[in-house]
Amino acid sequence: MTQIHLPHAVARLRASRLLRSTRPFLARGGPHGERCGGCRLILSHCLCALRPVVPTRAAVCLIMAEHETLKPSNTGWLIADVLPDTTAFGWARTEVDPALLALLADPQWQPYVVFPGEFVTPDRVVTELLADDVTHQVADEISGQQSKRPLFILLDATWPEARKIFKKSPYLNQFPVLSLAPEQVSRYRLRRSRRDDHLCTSEVAALCLALAGETLAAHTLEAYLDVFTEHYLCAKQQLKLDRDDAVHQRLRDLRLP
Template structure:
């Protein structure tokens, strides 16, 4: 168990808890969890968490209770890319001023990440094409699929941005919540795909490995069984990634 990482999602979670008028009762809320990785305390995975760098940025728009859920995977993005991940609670009519400033920052080129089947074909693209001097900022709508669809349809401040439609090679491995469609990935899986599309292969691989370890251990804790022996390749991959990253530090 390690200290809670100081990143955007954890700060938002702490603030959201501070304004709550009653305890948040999530499934599995009585389970003793590591406060950093939110896994069952005796199966803490913090020692394998990679912290990487990427040119791409992520802007998480989170539905009201999403930061509070131990199953939330948007937090995993901030775990891996703390320097280029921002998180805000979603509001239809009163978006946070810092959100609007980020979207207007000339250093970034925003893309709303959403499935191709949903809305306005003219806005859809499957590629990341950047203007000179700009870096991609991927806006992820973090909630259940009905909540994400609501955020997409009722956020006028996002209407001017292109919509990046991800076509994953594999179906979702996320078993913690059930999506309406098998092709709907969870937030961390989407981010890993987006990083690959943007050419950030190392960051995408690291996030996918971290998500896979988290999801396996989360489900094991939910079913009160031990983590599977077949997670060894994940631990090996994360260890190698952390070693390589450490070797590159000055």
């Protein structure tokens, strides 16, 4: 039986953005043809049957630049595919979605703004989760109380746009800045970057999940990005997919029973 997935936060944000468009959005690259509404790929290379869902204690909040939801290569969509507790909000300089402010004020969450620490004062920078988040399982067992859940705020945008969002969103100033120092080189091949250490949004999310102890979700998101990339590039180059290759097999091996 085919599993039916309801539209997630990024899909809903995309639908809202399309309703406001004055002309159709035409994605660049690849052959022309009908795209799947679930994965944004052409139907012959649809990814929906392979979508993994991994519940986690940690959550992701995406603050997305104006056009990101419209790009088929956007990887914030993949995060929302995998993590049920993903929220997504469009960014505007002159207004803030009240639902975003309500989420950030919810006492169940410990928000972290994920951004390079070199752009903020040292007192805001953290390189690992706060003690309450790291030791939540032990603390909960001993005290019977529920500690705060990590909420990773990711700025889903090009690098210049992300810097603008960070600088012009004062409601984020109250939260610690989680600065990542990944040893890995980005494997993202769908857009060009001048620097190999600039990771795409889903790669950043996987690193955050690993810090939170969400190992299965982190590995699954990494594998899902690789599969999505393979489908996207094969569709763009009009190549046949090998659904039994190592990339697909790795994702299958990670699926929950």
